[in-house]
Amino acid sequence: MTELTNTTAVIVTYNRSAKLMKVLDALERQSVPLEMILVVDNASTDDTRTLVEARAMEMPNIRYLRLPKNIGGAGGFHEGIKEAYAQGARYIWVSDDDAYPEPDAIGKLLAASAEFEQRHRWRPSFACSRVEWTDGSLCEMNTPRPVWDWPRFLRPEKAWALVDSCSFVSVLIPRWAVKEHGLPISDYFIWFDDAEYTRRLSRSYPGIFCPESRVIHDTPDNRGVNFGLITHKSLWKFKYGARNETSFRRREQGLAGVLIFAHGVYRQMKQGGVSWKLRWQIFGAILRGLVFRPKIEHV
Amino acid sequence: MHVTSALSADASPEAPDRLHAEISDVIDIYRLLYPSQHLHFLFYEGDDPVWGKPRIIEGELTLTPEHLRPEYLGRLECPGTDETAAVVTILISVPRAPLPNEIKQQDPDWVPFKGLRALFGLCPICYEEIRYKVEMARKRRMKQRHSHVSLPLGKGSRLLPQPQEPASDKRPAILIGAHWLEIGGAEKLALDSVKWAVEAGLRVFVVAGVASLQRLATKLPDSSDVTFIRLDRYLPRDRWPRYVENLVLAENIRLIHIHHCHALYDTLPQIRAKAPWVKVIDSTHIIEHNDGGYPRISLVWSNYVDIHHVISRRLIDYHRDNAGRLSKVVLGRMLEHRNRDVSLPPIAMQTGQKTLDVCFIGRLYYQKRPIVLVEILRALVAWAQKADVELRGTIVGEGPFQSAMTRLMQHYGLGDMFTMQPADCDIPAILDGSDILLLPSNNEGLALVCYEAIEHGCIPISTDIGAQGEIVPADLLLPLAPRAAVRASVDIVDRLWRDKDFLARQKDALHRAWSELAAEPTARDVLTAHYRAATETSPKQ
The missing domain is CATH 3.90.550.60 (Spore Coat Polysaccharide Biosynthesis Protein SpsA; Chain A)
Structure with a gap:
């Protein structure tokens, strides 16, 4: 202590x-x-x-x-x-x-x-x-x-x-x-x-x-983080989210982790009735996440 | 002692007790080292659970921002004997409290070498074989880097004044230095020595040469005559000689007993020059590394040592062969007196028996070859299936190999047949219930557990290393090479199980070896005699 x-x-x-x-x-x-x-x-x-x-x-x-x-x-x-x-x-x-x-x-x-x-x-x-x-x-x-x-x-x-x-x-x-x-x-x-x-x-x-x-x-509304909630307005944030989590999963869990994540995102978008136009953009972000390997900076 | 405090920590409610206890230890150490000086301490919160990173400046210190870094806890000043006393500045960190995982296990879990992990996954024994071959090749290539020549000791001329014993009204004391207070053979003897010294009537000061959590400190006798001084935590090695000199003079120390405590060897020139009346005993256990390890160090310091206590004949031979020294080398086996009167129980194993219980007792470090042990168990399971024998077993021990062993045993499907037990389990009961003790090893002195196994009717099978041949018959010794050790283990067990004459011969040989060892003087006999003699010496009043 x-x-x-x-x-x-x-x-x-x-x-x-x-x-x-x-x-x-x-x-x-x-x-x-x-x-x-x-x-x-x-x-x-x-x-x-x-x-x-x-x-x-x-x-x-x-x-x-x-x-x-x-x-x-x-x-x-x-x-x-x-x-x-x-x-x-x-x-x-x-x-x-x-x-x-x-x-x-x-x-x-x-x-x-x-x-x-x-x-x-x-x-x-x-x-x-x-x-x-x-x-x-x-x-x-x-x-x-x-x-x-x-x-x-x-x-x-x-x-x-x-x-x-x-x-x-x-x-x-x-x-x-x-x-x-x-x-x-x-x-x-x-x-x-x-x-x-x-x-x-x-x-x-x-x-x-x-x-x-x-x-x-004090947020405007009380929503969770769910890929089924993507709208045109919030798409940019979800794309960052998809890319970043893919990158993390790749680092920590390998390709299998990425596949599980991608499947979960797909299911959430399907359940949320997200349009295919938006879905493809999220899949694109996931693909970008596969090669996105940011450095961890130490103090 | 007057202490002026300028500690400025925002302490949490429970913190002060621990902090003040540690600070009190630090002050005691440095007050003895610098009895008359004005001590100026700067304390820091450490992020290391064992080492206080002390830094000593014999003089005033000009403070810089580095000295007031975020870990800064505060200052303390302890005035010297007068206002003109020289100033000594000590910068020191108070180690943090250890975490539960650090208390449980000192070293991180073992993992195979990076480039060979895949190989280990596919064939653990191949990995072990490569590691063994690399070790052997390295040993062959390596020259003997360290000297085996004893350091000369100049006795000086009588024309110059000789050191005089100071008068003391304190009861005689002994300083016992351990490598550390963690589990191990040398450490067990160090702890026993403390107990015997107290029984002999000495006051006992204990130090450890290597900084660690000193988990066995709680096993020291609960006596006001025993003081454990945390030099390992708070004093730089180069200050040990002066500290020990001051301790010897202040506490009427008559004996110094070294148990693989490297730092105490370094104090011997100081002792020989300034307190030559102090008797030095050095106990060694195991010839290790390429060039001897502690026995070699002991040999180098031999002229400064009065008695070399060794636990095996192999170590007597080592002294004889490397230094021609015979007179002051004494054998004291690590057997208790009680063992002599024990009538050994019959060894339980019988040929053709339908169940076979094996056990392993030891620290789960590379020294005990834990991966080779799992391979032996696997091979024995295969043998048992063919021989229609029900094989069971217990593995007692803790250490960095525990996780790897557990995983490997699960992988081989051995999990149901062998149970893992912590080091503090009932070992006599396990030996009582076992037919065979397996002890593969990379390096050994004379493993105590082999004595105990015989006392409990259990047959030890061990690697032919160190002085194991003094207790384990030649037919029950394993080669050092991993694959060969696995094969030999199965062959020995199979022969014991099938060949009645062979089994009977081994039983006789084990009892004979045990009796021969038990007839020899014990460490307790040898050491207590010196301890008692020390209580009868006293300085001039």
């Missing part, structure tokens, strides 16, 4: 200044002090810079990292975690610019990590919150993936399930895990960067899902 707990929050933002301000409000109210709040701006074109600069006058722990161009959420988290690590953070709390942590959300993640390690001697590679949508229901897209023995240490009073994957919405990553496993893959641009990264971290030991730590994810 680490005796040092200085924590940096990393928020990646792009053209959502109003929601970002609400996130900073929520971070200001946290029950544990944050050494640094690092706002990674993916070259927003709205008033994000002005508002963050003004806010930093009131909150001296805010640091603003403006990227020269939009390199996607994956690139933003890559840069943010890299900077937080370089600045000596012992824990890095990572989240989106539209997710509002409850005042004790980060404190509870820290406490859960420390207590889990104290009780069970294992070091969780990350700790993630329960992510709720604005109406209090579970946020579909932020559902962590449990491991086979997820209830191993789950107790009525400490309901920590073991998980090997979660989204970049309120996840606490210890420094040692970044040192050991490197940074998120920047080249993914968007989608599956969080799943790939947390699965990579959990090679050491799974993460823990801490339902007592809650955040509200």
Whole structure:
């Protein structure tokens, strides 16, 4: 168990200044002090810079990292975690610019990590919150993936399930895990960067899902990640998702893993009644994923 | 001792106890090493569960950002005897708590060499054979890189002042140095030595030469006379000589007993020059590597050592053949007194019996040839089917080969016939229930488990290596080459099972070998005599 707990929050933002301000409000109210709040701006074109600069006058722990161009959420988290690590953070709390942590959300993640390690001697590679949508229901897209023995240490009073994957919405990553496993893959641009990264971290030991730590994810609607939901408008994101997961499966599971994934995508699209025109584009992304082998950068 | 604290850690509620205990150990070590100096400690949180990465600067340190890196825990200052005391700066990491998997197994799971993985998948014994041949070729090619010549020891002139024993009101003490406190033969003797020294009335200081989790530290006697000093974790090797000198003088240490503890050999010049009254005993077990391993090191330091305690005749021969040394080499077998009075039970195995129980007891490291063992079991299963014998077995041990062995046994369909047991299981019961103990090995001193097997009516079959020939009859010894060892194992078992005369001869030979060994002095006899003698010596008051 680490005796040092200085924590940096990393928020990646792009053209959502109003929601970002609400996130900073929520971070200001946290029950544990944050050494640094690092706002990674993916070259927003709205008033994000002005508002963050003004806010930093009131909150001296805010640091603003403006990227020269939009390199996607994956690139933003890559840069943010890299900077937080370089600045000596012992824990890095990572989240989106539209997710509002409850005042004790980060404190509870820290406490859960420390207590889990104290009780069970294992070091969780990350700790993630329960992510709720604005109406209090579970946020579909932020559902962590449990491991086979997820209830191993789950107790009525400490309901920590073991998980090997979660989204970049309120996840606490210890420094040692970044040192050991490197940074998120920047080249993914968007989608599956969080799943790939947390699965990579959990090679050491799974993460823990801490339902007592809650955040509200203020998304327009509460939809899961399902290839049956592809529309013309969301196609670009799904193409990144298909390419990135194919690349991951190829790396981790070989061609058989890719085939299983492709079959699952096909079934979801068929069940969702996705048009063949869109389906072919997703299959094209899967083919591109077969030869897409981005490098993992280490700190 | 006055300690001014500037620790600035954001400690979690449970952290301080462990942190303070470790820091207290560090301060004790450095206070003894530098009794009068002003000590300035900089502590860091380590990411290593065993090694504190100490760095010593004899003087003031100008701090740079590197010194205040994220792992920085804080500073401590321990004033010297007066204000003009020289400053010593010590930078040290407090190792993190070990993880459960690290506690369970010290080394990562074994995997075959990268280029030969496919071969291992297809034919594990071919893989072993290649590895063996490469090893043998390397051995033949390698020159003897290390010297076997004993280092000369200058005794000095009487015209110059001789070191004087300081007065001490403390009871005599012994310093026992182990290689490490992990499972092993030398380590068992080190732990036994601690017990015997306490029984003899000595205070005991224990150190380990190799940094590790020291899992067997919990087996040290629970006595106020026993102190385990974590030099392995917190003191650089080059500072051991001065530390040991100070410890000897401060604690009235009369004896130093080395059990494969490399770092303690390095302290001997300091001891011989500054505390020549201290008697040095060196125990060695196994001739290893190409040029002897610890017995060779012992031989090199022989002029600094008073008594070479060895556990086998082969080691006596080694000293004789390499240094012509006979007088101070003493044999003390690793047998307990109780063994002498044991009337050996009859060996259980009978020719033509319908069931045959075999076992293996040992650490699952390459030394014990675990893959060859699985191949032997597979060959024995084939033999048993032909001979219409029900074969069963138990494999006792833990180590990096466990996963590979389990997978291979499943692959060969042996999983139902052989059970795997942890190292802390009831070994006498397993030996009682077994007809044959299989012990393939790459390197061995004199395996204790072979003694125990005979005491429990079990026949040991072992590789002809080290001093195994002193306990295992020639007809039950296996060649070192993997394939040949597999073939020979089956041949021996088959002959034991079919040939009544052969079986009877082996039973007699085993009992005879055991009795001959049991009649010889034990390590306990030999060592306790020296320990008792040390309690009767005392410095001038």
